[in-house]
Amino acid sequence: MKKTVTLIKIANYTCVPVLQILTTELNYVHAEDHQQIQFAQLYENRSHIKLSDLNEQKQGQVLPEVIEDNNFDFSEYPQIFISITEDINLDNNISPVKYQEYQISPETIEENNLNFSPQTQILISKDKKVNSDDSVSELKAKITPEMMEIKDSNFSNQAVDLLPLNNSNNQDIEIPPSIEIKPDDVELPNILYKNPRQVVYKEKVPSILTTFSLNDLMVNHLTKAVVDTQFVFGNERTDNLYFNALYQIDSQIIQSLSIDNIFTSDFQGEYIQLRTINQNRQVSIIQSQPQTLRGFELQQTFIGSCNLVNNAANSGEQCNFLPPLVVDRNSIEPRFFVxxxxxxxxxxxxxxxxxxLDFIxxxxxxxxxxxxxxxxxDLYLPNIGATPGNSQSNQTAISRRESLDNTYSLGxxxxxxIVKTNAEKAVLGRTIKGVNVIVDDENFGLNSALGALGAVLPDVEPSLQGTVENANTNINRNLFNAANNIRIPSNSFVIYQGGVGEAVHNQRNVNNDNSASRRLKIPAxxxxxxxxxISPVIKRSFSQVSRYVSTGEERRTLRVGGEGGINSDVNFAVATNDNxxxxxxxxxxxxxxxxxxYMSFLERDVNFETVNTLNEKTNYYPHLSLTGNITNYNSVLRYYTGAIFADDMKLYVGGDYTINWDNWLxxxxxxxxxxxxKDxxxxxxxxxxxxxxxxxxSNLGLFTGFRYAWDRDDDNFLDDPVDNFVNVGANLNFNNFSFRISQLLDILPDSTGNKIQGSLTANLGRNASLTAYFSPQRNIDSYGISSRYSWGDSANLSSISFNWGRNIYDFGEDTFGENLQTTNDTFSVIFQTIFR
Incomplete structure (x- = not known):
């Protein structure tokens, strides 16, 4: 009986040592000659075995006398135990197992006199004997000969567009089968696996396999950190620094192949995010109208014989016929001069x-x-009315000021x-759990309790039935597109997200068909x-404050009157009422x-200022969203419903459909x-x-679009309008230039009106661009310039942009028919970098 030790490259994964005892006189092994090949992996230090000479072989013979030539270090294995097991059936249930144990020293491997029947199954274990009462799970699984013939393939780690709507080639995602195993992360053998769960090198895994959306950021396992900072400043606004930083604390990818031909890739990652968010926003419109403030002064004294008004007075005394009333001139209210x-x-x-009397x-x-x-x-009334304009100006001035206060979120x-694939289809399960702390948020306690609840919710593990055929690692790209096409609430923070998706594999010849035929056959x-x-809900309040602001000294324009007694030309009368x-x-x-x-008329140059103020307070409320989509090779159908549990609960339901065919979108x-x-x-x-x-x-694009909104808060001139619109336009791309123009049509109610919008972009080499734009709205004309420069490679990409924008706000006309407009200039510097 000939005994050999064979090294076989299993399923084009890492080469593993296999001990094969043959009952024939053959000197080598053909996999197809055996319905089942029993193998066992030796858990030794990888440095003890060098298999470079056998990497390209499907099978190979290594005789015992040349084992040491392959650098197998027996010093690590002073004893080798071979256990003979019988009546093992791995196709269905595992039947009771009988064991016989043999201890063989390395020196006598070829000299053993064991008799093996053709049905004998051979296992090898390290540093321990296999006892009959050991767990059956310690047995190694079998591998079918077909698994040895899976072809190698290469996969590009470049970024991919997740949506299928850009006429990409829609090739399947092929998981690279040659993945190195980290020696420290190898698990104990399990009878459920052909290849047990193993932590793999992340660089060998395509990024699309782990791409997901986390709080408006697209992330994958290769993303070490994302930093996005923005500094905004300008006239009539506060200076604000924003940042959004995401850091990967740890991650790993565990892959395995089960006995029933299910390949599994399990990505697990931990992240921390620090982000600034707007908490308070105030917009003030200050209108200053020149006016002339009119005033009035009345001073009267009437003194006569006391016998008419005071019976207690002595004869000949003089008394007041008018009450002594005096306006306290120090009590004049400064806003309205009353x-x-x-x-x-x-x-x-x-x-x-x-x-x-003599003094008077x-x-x-x-x-x-x-x-x-x-x-x-003595009555002094500095404000008995006003007239437009004054001696200094007739031009009404208007200004707009915006101030923002930020807070911080830490999550x-x-x-x-988890991605699983068998011979027929693939499934994907995604779980995200988050704990968020927002400083000074009114719902801090409630949101923290929700975070604690989300932490104990179960992970989503998609189920998939095994197949007799080998697992197909050419996964339909639409599975990953669908996972990332779901509608996730924007500007929100996730507490718990659980989702599952599936996609049937392409036919084996799909990727070999022509482009049109291939796309038609790709399953959804x-x-x-x-x-x-938690999502932001903004509470808005409006206020109006008016006042006069003096721009000059008060002046007396007319004074009339006089004084005298019995011998003067004075006639004065007063009416009294006594009981x-x-x-x-x-x-x-x-x-x-x-x-x-005496009586005087007064004037004063003033500006009548009206300050209209919008105050916005943002707090975060619990949000539940149920969403799904069907992504085809050229279309996406999304459907969603949910509720925001604010003071006035907001229920919603919606959907959208996008299709691309023959260059139509x-x-x-x-x-x-x-x-x-409003939001x-x-x-x-x-x-x-x-x-x-x-x-x-060069190419030319023609487009049209519309938006009609209803059931919303009325627009206020203090806030940016949410306009309805109908537009038609075109975009032209030529060499390094791109030009876009759009005509807005005044068809729908509350629309922008008949206005033209446009932009021009010039690409200055591969890394720089310059864009100019103008974008009028209903009451706002906007235009500006943006420049951007990027550097680095796909692994570590950075960019910086400098932007200037001008908004011209139109508030109609003043009392003289002059336009009321104000201009705000805003500058921003944006720095973004991704570390992989």
Whole structure:
């Protein structure tokens, strides 16, 4: 009986040592001659075996006497135990096993006298004996001869476009079968596996296998960090620094091949994210209208014989016929120039001393005599009305100021993405768990509790039935496209996301067909997901404050009046009411009186300022979203529903469909909300475009689109409008230039109006570009310039951009028919980098 030790390259994965005891006189092994080949992997240090000479062979013979020539270090294995097991059936259930043990020293491998029947199964184990009461799971699985004949293939690790709508070749994703095993991460053998779960080198795994979306960032296992910073400044706004940094704490990919031909790739990663978010926003519109403020001053004294108003007075004494009322000029309210306090210094009938009377009779207005005796009325009203314009200007000024206060979000995320494939189809399961902390958020406690709940929810592990045929590692690309085409709420933070998708494999000859035929045969990918997280809800409040701002000193434009007594040309009358008895005192009926009567008209140059303020407060509320899609080679159908649990709960349902055929691209979408607001509102939108190839370096595109929104908050002139629109346009790409122009049509209500939008982009080499644009809206005209420069390779790509934008806000006309416009210039510097 001939005994050989054979080294076989199993399934084009790493070469593993195989001990094969033959019951024939053959000196070599043909895999196809054996229905089952029993193999066992030796768990030794890889440096002890060099198989470079056998890497290209499907089978090979290594005689025992030349084992040491292959650098097998027996010093690590002082004893080798061969266990003979019988009646093993791995096709269905595992029957009871009988064991016989033999201890063979390395020196006597060829000298053993064991008798082996053709049914005998051979196992090899390291440093221990296999006892009959050991777990059956320690037995090695069998591998069919067909698994030795899977072809090698190469896969590019370059970035890929996840959507199938750009006329890509739609080739399958082939998992590279030659994956090195890290020696420290090899697990114990398991009877359920042909190749047990092994941590593989991440560089050998295509990025699309692990690509996922995490809080608006596309990430894969090769992404070490993403840094996105932005500094925004300008006139009439606060300076703000924004950053969004994601760091991969740890990740690994575990792959295996089961006994029932299911290949599994299990990606697990941990991430931390630090991000700035807007918490408070204030927009103020300050309108300053020149006006002339009109004022009035009234000063009157009427003194006469006390016997008409004061029976207790002595004969011949003089008394007040008017109450001593005085406006406190220090109490003038500064915003509207109105008095807030009028002092009553006496009453009708108060006796006036001769000394005070003599003082009052001096030329001019006097109302306070000796010893503080007060007489007469002194009214000062600086604001009895205003007229447009003043001596300085007739031009109304308007300005807009925006201020933003940011807060910080810190999140920790665990990601798991499992891909399984058999001979017929592949499935993908995705789980993301996150804990988010937002500083100063009103719902901090509730959101933290949701994060704790999401952490204990189960991982999604897709189920897949085994197949008799070998696992097909050419996975339909639409599976990955579908997983990344789901609708995820924007500007939100995930707490728990669980989803599962599937796609049937292509036919074996699909990738060899012509392009059109191949695409028609590619099966669709499906993915459905539940997303739980927190989303921003903005509470808005409006206020208006008006005031006068003085721009000059008050001036007296007219003063009339006079004073005198019995011998003067003065006539004055006053009406009194004492306990319901009316009486009129007329100076013409008196033989002793004194009257002061003066009146002045006043003017002041002012600006009438009106400050309208929009205040926005952003807090994050729990959000549940159920979403799914069907992605075909040239189309995507998405459907979704959900609820935002704000103070006014927002329920929504929607869907959209995109298809690309013969250079036509059609998109239609609709979503309906209850309790719609400025940010979450019902809308119907769509677009249609067609591309024409003009030459090898130029093409022309024609497009049209629309958006109609309803059930939303009314627009306020303080906020940027959300306009309805209908547009038609074209874009031309020629060499390094791209030009786009669009005509907006005033068809729908609340639309932008008849306006033209356009942009021009010049590519300055491979790494730089310059773009100029103009984009008018309903009440805003916008234009600007953007420049961008990038450097690095696909592994570590960085870019910096400098941007300037000008918004011209139109608020109509002032009282003189002049346009009310204001201009804001905004500058930004954006730096982005990706580390892989």
């Amino acid at each position: 008095p807030t306090r009028i002092e009553q210094l006496g009453k009708i009938g108060d006796v006036i001393s001769p000394e005070t 009779k001096l030329p001019g207005w006097q109302n306070i005599g000796v010893n503080g005796e007060a007489t007469g009325i 920790y995320y665990q990601v798991r993405q 990918g499906k993915f459905n997901s539940v997303w739980v997280g 319901g008895i009316a009486d009129v005192i007329n100076s013409a009926d008196l033989n002793n009186f004194y009257v002061q009567a 059609l998109n239609l979408g609709a979503i309906a909300y209850n309790n719609g607001d 979450y509102f019902s809308k119907l939108e769509g677009s249609l475009s067609k591309q024409f190839r003009l030459s090898s370096n």
